[in-house]
Amino acid sequence: MRFNPDVYDAEVEREFKRFFKWTGEEVWRKKTAKLKQLPRLSYVDAYREYLHNRNPLTVCIEQYFDLSQQGKLVARHLNNEIKKACGYIKLLNCIAHELSDGGLKRLRGNIADDESIKGFLFEIDIAIHFLKLGYDVRFIDLDGAGNYDLLVSDDKFEVEIECKRKSMDAGRKIRKGDFYLLADTLFGSLKDLRSRFAVLITSEGRMGADPSLYKLLANTINEVLVAGGNRAKVENLKITIQPLPADRQIKTADEFANALAPFDSSFAYYAVTSGPEHTMIIRCASADSNKVLDAIYDDLKKGASQLTGTRPSLVSCFIEEIEDESWDLLRSGSGLPSLAARLLSSPSRGHVNLVAFSSDLTPPKEEGNTISFAATNLAFSNPDPKFLLPPSFLSRPA
Numbered sequence: 001m002r003f004n005p006d007v008y009d010a011e012v013e014r015e016f017k018r019f020f021k022w023t024g025e026e027v028w029r030k031k032t033a034k035l036k037q038l039p040r041l042s043y044v045d046a047y048r049e050y051l052h053n054r055n056p057l058t059v060c061i062e063q064y065f066d067l068s069q070q071g072k073l074v075a076r077h078l079n080n081e082i083k084k085a086c087g088y089i090k091l092l093n094c095i096a097h098e099l100s101d102g103g104l105k106r107l108r109g110n111i112a113d114d115e116s117i118k119g120f121l122f123e124i125d126i127a128i129h130f131l132k133l134g135y136d137v138r139f140i141d142l143d144g145a146g147n148y149d150l151l152v153s154d155d156k157f158e159v160e161i162e163c164k165r166k167s168m169d170a171g172r173k174i175r176k177g178d179f180y181l182l183a184d185t186l187f188g189s190l191k192d193l194r195s196r197f198a199v200l201i202t203s204e205g206r207m208g209a210d211p212s213l214y215k216l217l218a219n220t221i222n223e224v225l226v227a228g229g230n231r232a233k234v235e236n237l238k239i240t241i242q243p244l245p246a247d248r249q250i251k252t253a254d255e256f257a258n259a260l261a262p263f264d265s266s267f268a269y270y271a272v273t274s275g276p277e278h279t280m281i282i283r284c285a286s287a288d289s290n291k292v293l294d295a296i297y298d299d300l301k302k303g304a305s306q307l308t309g310t311r312p313s314l315v316s317c318f319i320e321e322i323e324d325e326s327w328d329l330l331r332s333g334s335g336l337p338s339l340a341a342r343l344l345s346s347p348s349r350g351h352v353n354l355v356a357f358s359s360d361l362t363p364p365k366e367e368g369n370t371i372s373f374a375a376t377n378l379a380f381s382n383p384d385p386k387f388l389l390p391p392s393f394l395s396r397p398a
Helices: 009-023 025-036 046-052 055-071 078-100 103-111 117-132 175-191 211-227 253-263 292-306 324-330 336-344
Strands: 136-139 150-153 158-166 195-205 231-236 237-243 269-274 277-288 313-319 354-360 363-369 369-374 377-381
Touching: 009 025, 009 078, 009 150, 025 046, 025 055, 046 055, 046 175, 055 117, 078 117, 103 117, 103 175, 103 253, 117 136, 117 150, 117 158, 117 269, 117 313, 158 292, 175 269, 175 277, 195 211, 211 231, 211 237, 211 336, 253 269, 269 336, 292 313, 336 354
Parallel strands: 158 313, 195 277, 313 354
Antiparallel strands: 136 150, 150 158, 195 237, 231 237, 269 277, 354 377, 363 369
8 A cells, every 4th residue: 555644634524524434423422422421530630631532533533523513624723633643544544445344343443442542553653654755555464464563565675564562551560540540539539638748659569440449548648647647558558648848839840840859769650739728749659660671572572473584574662651851761771772682682583673662752843834743763673684674665765
């Protein structure tokens, strides 16, 4: 398949209508309505916001419905992230047009699954990259023709690509969604406290998502504060309460960073609420060591084994929510370079020419009327690949 993934204003309405024709408009109306009906646990609304944003397509479609209902021209009111989602929809329409019934069923499942959608959209991102370079791209997994994701080709070379996604929950005992549910419960239950404090929570084992446990935790924190104490334990959750300066009000990103600095902990989750008479910082971490790199390595090994081993190949890994400035930390020898070297050193993985990592928090770039969406990448080449692949294959101009 060859395809121009750029979306022009005149195409937006048409592409949405094509999309609803094969996915079902009512499916998305029910999906967006369900999200709007979720209960609001606190004025911060962290948990509902988390659920709302898990599927970028749902966010885009919800805005489309809202704008259409208001009688507004959709193309004139889309922000950058929604424009990016429109590019996905245009390509998905093209893919759907070429698929068999079985492939179409798999495609519908991929885009409706809120837990795995970001991984599938990463696969789409990789496809768009090669399509813009002028290559032919075939979606092997959707076709049911193999276990890997993409086959990219020109007149001389064919390259297999397997895409993997690791969320911020990889290797952790605490899931992000569970933390936001806990944070909203605490914010809602303790909203009337007129004091400034930090709640440091350590989970022994998995934290889970138990609203009744979180309510009990909130009641315990209230009791400890009233009694002037600073420590407690509720089931497997240990609590330490630390007072904050009486004037510690958090309004800006810099104030947020400064407030968190004394409580900084690798792989912890944070939430903050602050006002004229109160400030509450919640930090939640696991007592067990996090095994994020181990989780990534296991997935890369699996990805390499899904390739046929008969062609040059790439394994690309999407690591969710890594800020651009954090990539320098990942470049350290004990991080991703060590992981990639370990993966590529095995003779059984000689067919893997390149291992690449990227994330999703690079801001879009605007140049005139053009908006480009890119991601910071970190790539490692196999020093002794089984198949040669010209470097130009990865960077050929359109």
